[in-house]
Amino acid sequence: GAVVSQHPSRVICKSGTSVKIECRSLDFQATTMFWYRQFPKQSLMLMATSNEGSKATYEQGVEKDKFLINHASLTLSTLTVTSAHPEDSSFYICSAREQRGGKETQYFGPGTRLLVL
Amino acid sequence: AQSVSQHNHHVILSEAASLELGCNYSYGGTVNLFWYVQYPGQHLQLLLKYFSGDPLVKGIKGFEAEFIKSKFSFNLRKPSVQWSDTAEYFCASLKTGGGNKLTFGTGTQLKVEL
Numbered sequence: 001g002a003v004v005s006q007h008p009s010r011v012i013c014k015s016g017t018s019v020k021i022e023c024r025s026l027d028f029q030a031t032t033m034f035w036y037r038q039f040p041k042q043s044l045m046l047m048a049t050s051n052e053g054s055k056a057t058y059e060q061g062v063e064k065d066k067f068l069i070n071h072a073s074l075t076l077s078t079l080t081v082t083s084a085h086p087e088d089s090s091f092y093i094c095s096a097r098e099q100r101g102g103k104e105t106q107y108f109g110p111g112t113r114l115l116v117l
Numbered sequence: 118a119q120s121v122s123q124h125n126h127h128v129i130l131s132e133a134a135s136l137e138l139g140c141n142y143s144y145g146g147t148v149n150l151f152w153y154v155q156y157p158g159q160h161l162q163l164l165l166k167y168f169s170g171d172p173l174v175k176g177i178k179g180f181e182a183e184f185i186k187s188k189f190s191f192n193l194r195k196p197s198v199q200w201s202d203t204a205e206y207f208c209a210s211l212k213t214g215g216g217n218k219l220t221f222g223t224g225t226q227l228k229v230e231l
Contacts, residue, residue: 032217043207043221044161093160097217103149103168104211106219110160 002028004096006109013084014117021079021112023094029074030096034106035067038091050077084116119144121210123222130198130229138193138225140182140208149211150191151219152182156204164206167191178202203229 003026013019023033031052036044048069049057056069066088068080077096081088091113095106120143130136142148152164165176172184182193191208208222 034219041226043223046218049218095161095219104217105151105163105166107163108153108161 002098002107004107004109006094006112008112009110010113012115015085016083018080018082019084019114021092023077023109025075025096028098031074032097033071033077034095035069035079036093038093044093086116089114089116119210119212119220121208121220121222123208123225125225127226132200132229132231133197136195136198138206140191140222141189142210144212147213149213150184151209152193153207153209154204198229200229200231203227
C-alpha cells in the first residue's frame with residue numbers, strides 16, 4: 001500500500017525556536033497533503049490542507065503565520081512551527097492524498113511528537 | 118457540516134468474541150467512508166474503505182464494514198477478535214465533490230483480553 005513518512009519522529013526544542021517537520025509520500029505523488037494535530041486520547045484535528053505549488057488552506061483558528069506550510073514538490077510537504085511555545089507540544093500527523101480513478105484515499109504518516117520546553 | 122459519531126468510546130472484549138463498532142455520519146449526499154486503526158505506539162493505518170457498489174466491504178485482518186445508507190451507518194465488524202486487535206479505531210467520512218477533507222469520529226478504544 002501507499003507509504004507516507006515523517007521526519008523527525010520526535011523533537012524536543014526550547015521555547016521560542018522553530019521546528020520543521022517533513023512529510024513525504026514515498027511511492028506515489030500527492031498534489032494534496034494534510035496536517036493534523038492529535039491530542040492525547042482524542043481524535044485528529046485538521047490544521048491545514050497543503051497544496052502543491054500554491055498556498056496552504058488553514059482551518060479556522062489555526063494561525064498561518066505560526067504554522068508555516070510549504071508543499072514544494074509532489075512528494076514533500078513541510079510544516080514549520082515558528083516561535084514554538086509549550087502549548088504547541090503535541091503529536092503532529094500528516095497525510096497524503098492518493099487519487100486513483102477519481103477515488104481518493106488518505107494515507108497517514110507515523111507522526112511527529114513535539115515537546116517544547 | 119459533516120460529522121461522524123462513534124458512540125462506543127471504550128470497548129473491552131475477550132479473545133474470540135465478536136466485534137461491532139458503531140459509526141454514523143451526518144451528510145446526506147454521496148460520501149466515501151473509511152475505517153482507520155491506530156495500534157499502540159503506531160500510526161494510523163487504513164483498514165477498509167467504501168466508495169460505491171457492494172455495501173459490504175472487506176478489509177485487512179478479517180475486518181469488514183457494512184454501509185447502510187438508510188441508517189447513515191458504517192459499522193465495523195469482526196467475527197472473532199484477537200489480542201493483537203487491541204487498538205484505537207477511527208471512522209471517517211469524505212464528502213465527495215468538495216472539500217476533500219476527512220471528517221473523523223472521536224475514536225473507539227478497543228481492548229481485547231486474553
